Amino acid sequence: MILNDWHLHSQFSSDSDERMENLAEAAMRLGMTRICVTDHYDMNYPTGEFQLDTVAYLRKLGELREMYRGRCEIFSGVEMGLFPDKEAAGEAGRYMESQPYDFIIGSVHCINGVDPYYRDRIEADDPELYRMYFACTLECLRACRGFQALGHLDYVVRYGYDKGRNYCWEDYRDLIDPILEELVSRGIALELNTAGLRQGLGFPNPQSGILARYRELGGEMVTVGSDAHRAKDLGYGFYAAWEILREAGFRYVTEFREKTPYFLPLDT
Numbered sequence: 098m099i100l101n102d103w104h105l106h107s108q109f110s111s112d113s114d115e116r117m118e119n120l121a122e123a124a125m126r127l128g129m130t131r132i133c134v135t136d137h138y139d140m141n142y143p144t145g146e147f148q149l150d151t152v153a154y155l156r157k158l159g160e161l162r163e164m165y166r167g168r169c170e171i172f173s174g175v176e177m178g179l180f181p182d183k184e185a186a187g188e189a190g191r192y193m194e195s196q197p198y199d200f201i202i203g204s205v206h207c208i209n210g211v212d213p214y215y216r217d218r219i220e221a222d223d224p225e226l227y228r229m230y231f232a233c234t235l236e237c238l239r240a241c242r243g244f245q246a247l248g249h250l251d252y253v254v255r256y257g258y259d260k261g262r263n264y265c266w267e268d269y270r271d272l273i274d275p276i277l278e279e280l281v282s283r284g285i286a287l288e289l290n291t292a293g294l295r296q297g298l299g300f301p302n303p304q305s306g307i308l309a310r311y312r313e314l315g316g317e318m319v320t321v322g323s324d325a326h327r328a329k330d331l332g333y334g335f336y337a338a339w340e341i342l343r344e345a346g347f348r349y350v351t352e353f354r355e356k357t358p359y360f361l362p363l364d365t
């Protein structure tokens with residue numbers, strides 16, 4: 098089967114200048130019949146970047162949907178930055194629950210108010226950094242409501258000084274298991290994000306072992322996204338993603354329409 102791309106950025110994201118039309122064109126060239134655009138909205142991002150003009154964004158998505166009707170179905174999504182403190186979680190939750198998106202990815206981009214992208218601002222060795230990230234993710238999950246999938250769990254390893262070479266998810270199982278259990282019990286999907294493959298980590302986020310563990314704990318909903326910020330990266334590593342999902346014991350991939358999941362068999 099051809100997997101559709103359920104994590105994409107366009108010029109509505111602070112860190113992308115790609116035109117949405119180019120995403121749709123790239124998807125059609127790869128034979129995808131549907132895509133979901135998920136631009137960033139990080140309400141409390143420390144530098145003030147990653148804000149989203151929701152009205153203009155939804156208007157543009159509506160235009161695109163019309164433009165590609167009958168050729169490629171355009172779904173509306175957003176990647177929401179999650180923060181653990183009560184006020185931020187409440188504000189984000191009200192937004193997520195009130196806006197008419199098809200799909201919302203909840204992603205943790207900051208640890209105690211610092212984006213690990215600025216690695217030198219966090220005094221910690223790599224294992225400590227990863228541990229802080231997973232602990233923060235668990236806190237965010239417990240504090241936040243309104244999203245359908247957890248984005249790129251373990252992507253923090255891309256900021257490790259050793260670029261994830263010594264990373265083994267099982268060293269963090271005491272934090273990762275409760276994260277996965279929380280997802281399963283609340284019916285939140287786990288995202289398989291292939292950006293790690295593109296960026297030379299050698300594995301997607303999360304690592305395949307975490308996907309297998311999620312399955313073992315009863316998790317069934319996995320969404321797949323490239324996290325492309327440029328049209329040329331759309332769909333990157335999707336054959337590998339398909340293989341990883343099958344090997345981890347999944348028979349279906351999940352997409353969302355109006356925040357409701359539907360399932361597509363992997364073997365067709």
Ligand SMILES: [Zn+2]
Pocket residue numbers: 176204206248249
């Ligand atoms: Zn992200």
Ligand SMILES: [Zn+2]
Pocket residue numbers: 104106176324
């Ligand atoms: Zn993203």
